[in-house]
Amino acid sequence: MIAIDWGTSQLRGFRLDDAGQVIDRRRANCGILSVDDGQFAAALQTVLGDWLRADAACPVYLSGMIGSRQGWREAPYVDCPARLSDLVTHVIAVDIDGHGRQGWIAPGLLARDGNGDPDVMRGEEVQILGLGMANQRPQMTVCLPGTHSKWVSLSAGQVQGFATYMTGEVYAAVRDHTILGRLIDADAPMTAAFEAGVARAAAGGDLLHQLFKVRARGLFGDLNAADSGAFLSGLLIGSEITAAVSAGITAPVMLIGNGALVSLYQRALAQCRIDCQKGDDGAAAYGLFKLAREHQNGR
Amino acid sequence: MIAIDWGTSQLRGFRLDDAGQVIDRRRANCGILSVDDGQFAAALQTVLGDWLRADAACPVYLSGMIGSRQGWREAPYVDCPARLSDLVTHVIAVDIDGHGRQGWIAPGLLARDGNGDPDVMRGEEVQILGLGMANQRPQMTVCLPGTHSKWVSLSAGQVQGFATYMTGEVYAAVRDHTILGRLIDADAPMTAAFEAGVARAAAGGDLLHQLFKVRARGLFGDLNAADSGAFLSGLLIGSEITAAVSAGITAPVMLIGNGALVSLYQRALAQCRIDCQKGDDGAAAYGLFKLAREHQNGR
Missing domain, CATH: 3.30.420.310 (2-keto-3-deoxy-galactonokinase, C-terminal domain)
Structure with missing residues (x-):
């Protein structure tokens, strides 16, 4: 499969084998803000066209801001608490080559605090999903440092909530x-x-x-x-x-x-x-792999 | 007298009569950062030259960032707790026309918190000093909103401390x-x-x-x-x-x-x-008036 973490400022692509091992990776400074007039299919061809042509049946999954209102197609936020199967249910299809080849965009997550104020993530939920078994705990807190750092609380296999x-x-x-x-x-x-x-x-x-x-x-x-x-x-x-x-x-x-x-x-x-x-490096790729596997099994 | 509040981004000049009433005022966008090569005397002539020529014996007092290291001449900070007389003692002279006419620059204030960390102000201390009697209390808190807001605690006629x-x-x-x-x-x-x-x-x-x-x-x-x-x-x-x-x-x-x-x-x-x-409008002008009166009396 091809896994793509497509954010505001960059695109990270991964090719994975059937066991979820990364066999190739690529990074480009073509975040969604640098793509004009919704030309996401063309941008994808420019960066990963050879991968896409190499296997026309290869599943393609995307996460991150590409699923936002400013992205390719909006994948609405899923409410917390949320588990893997909730993300799978809300994956949306996108025509990735303009000729009907389907790709799949993961939804983001929405949490509300005690005031009812919303908080959101897009892309990080897939990275959390990609934590290897060695990193799993019945209850845990995950921190994703960055421009907008996320602190995420997990228990019983669910994202309970988070704060940015x-x-x-x-x-x-x-x-x-x-x-x-x-x-x-x-x-x-x-x-x-x-x-x-x-x-x-x-x-x-x-x-x-x-x-x-x-x-x-x-x-x-x-x-x-x-x-x-x-x-x-x-x-x-x-x-x-x-x-x-x-x-x-x-x-x-x-x-x-x-x-x-x-x-x-x-x-x-x-x-x-x-x-x-x-946590594991390459969590985004492995998270999309797990999402893809469950999504493909359910089709 | 002529009172000048000369900050980073602007200069505010006031002419005051012997009772401390403002009889004229002027504002210019020539803060200390816009004055090249230390040409403060020339900048002052440009903005207030007519006032200075009108009465060559008229006392001139300045406050604000003009007394900082980046200003005309550095007037070192006075430690809190500090009272009016401490400011008066630490006023420094500056040659305001290049021919020996003296002007006087007010010092800033330094406060240290429980960790020993310093905090500083320049200009606000004169505004506080300029609060009219109607605004005076034995104990009070003064707030000066702005780019760098100051909260100042006063009691027994002293600035006890402050935070920016x-x-x-x-x-x-x-x-x-x-x-x-x-x-x-x-x-x-x-x-x-x-x-x-x-x-x-x-x-x-x-x-x-x-x-x-x-x-x-x-x-x-x-x-x-x-x-x-x-x-x-x-x-x-x-x-x-x-x-x-x-x-x-x-x-x-x-x-x-x-x-x-x-x-x-x-x-x-x-x-x-x-x-x-x-608080009173024009507090900076009246504060410099009070400072000048005590300073002139002590000379």
Whole structure:
């Protein structure tokens, strides 16, 4: 099969064998926002045309913002609590080549908090589904760090609920578009000032006030340009983790993702004395594989 | 005398008579960041040259970022607790015409919290000093809304301490540089969604999570483009007020400032059942007048 995680800013494609092993992968900077006039079929041909031609009967499953209102075709959100079979039921078909070849788009998830306020995800639900058996627990909390970080509570094989934190996007907006940006050396390596920021956040206090410490500490030589970005990052990630913990989590926290950002979350969680484990790489591909298998069996 | 509140983005000049009444005022978009190569004397001549020539013996007092490291000459911060006489003692001289005519720059204030972290203000201390007798209380809290809002605690004639919140600047960065911006009609009038945002913030919960509600509620038609900016504003101002209240305030809160922003703070404080009063207009001018009178008397 071909599994495609198609988000706002990039497309990640995977070819999988019948056992769900990834045999090839490809990444392109053609997120849905870069596709003009709904030309998704053409974009898909450009990036993965050879894979599609190699086996015309190969099932194609897609997840992420491609199923949003701004995407190819809207796959409405499924209410939490939700299990795999609920996602399967709400998969929608899309004509992927303009000549009737069907592909399948996974739905997103909708959770409501105590106020009735909605929260949403698209793509992360498939990554959670793709956690290997080694990562499964009867009850668990999954954290997916990123532009919009998600904290997800699972039990009894269901996604019970989740909350989104705009941590990554607020970090970029504050660093690039406030007075703090002038104080930050954006190219500096991460330093122990990160832990100082996490500690400030964990001790409580309002984020709008804490942010100003980047400036005030800088004025008095408590924080240099190399440390300022690390401190800001620690404040924001620390604020997210502190809020998630106070909302209630079941340790160990399973982290899904890669690279430097996940390492920062590992550091911050360790500092807050919260057990964490790193989930499987390629969770999105394996999640779409599981979704596809159940969907194909039911047809 | 001539009183000048010279900040990052603008200069406000006032002529005052011997009783401290404002007899003329002028405003120019020549904040210190727009003055090249330290040409502050030339900028001052351009904006207020006629006032300066009209009376060569007229005392000139300045406050705000003009006394910062990026300004004309640095007037080091005075530690809190601080009273008027401490500000007077730390006024510094500056040659305002390049030919020896002296002007005087007020110092800023420095407060440290329980962690020893510094917080700073420049210009607001003079506005507080300028509160008329009708606004004075033995103990009081002053709020100065803005790009960097200040909450200041005063008692026994001293500024005991204060905290800065980056509310205005974070609002602009989030509105203009995150996904939320696309959902907001920036030209829409303020609506009752402002109160809904204040209520969410007052009920607690992490700001990084609450911000995402602008998007998620928008997806489900709970919030339209006209209401989204009002809701975002309510979330941020509500978060600031909630934090300031939990840090401890003495009602009534005295609001210093003008225009639409102060009206929003009045709405939010009323909603949170906190008594507030609007302080005098022209507080900066009167504060510099009081500073000048004591400074001249002591020379």
